[in-house]
Amino acid sequence: MNRPAFKPILNTELPHGFRSIRFERARDPHHPEGDSGTAYILIAPLDSESRIDGELAKKHKDACRVIRRRPGGEDSLGHLVHGPGGSWRFRYDIAGSMPDETGAHFDDERFEPGEYVSVHEHDGPKVYRIVSVLPL
Template sequence: MSLSRIVMRLARNPGSEFGGDDRRGYTLTAPLTADGRLDPEAYAATRAECSVRRFAPDEDAVMGRLARRGANWFFDYDKASSDDDEPVHRLGDHRFVVGEYVTVTDEDGQPLTYKIVEVQKA
């Protein structure tokens, strides 16, 4: 089972404090299907290797894990608490291909759009 490395960078978010910013985003390690969607079966077998790294120029990078509860996927930075979880709108429905967009609700509850800029085998 192979994993992919996915890089998402902040896209323009009109009406928010953020314009597009290539220095702010996420790097994911996750299993993908042939059409670029998250693979739930492969995830079950590789859960411990599935990770997320949040990066921004004004803060230290934060490491976490890609997690799933039922059909809902999210980024979890502390297993002991759900207060830091970042839900991702319909993450399981997204195709992780360069040029697509993903909305992540940040730790402050603000939904922000990110553009997928890189997908490669991990």
């Protein structure tokens, strides 16, 4: 079954707190220099402390999105959804072929350049460094 592409986000309809947050694979033993090609772009509302604003996210669910980038592959498109126990998940519902990924402690994370976040991917947790946080 073909699923429709994302409905475009109309920036003028979103509250001021919505941001485009890019995080890239951090340095680790397998990536001593990090990897800018392995990245996520998250569209989400942030509060005054740079944390995900759960109330705004709930009101504007369709605008809370994620793009998963991998070198040599197509981007995977999905939504940021609030999961059980206060978790935040990346649900790749466009193609429907990927399992959800979970952001570790995203409820408490400050999304600011230079900070680190963990994402539980299908093969285990990975660490990413936030490289930009831009208004939409």
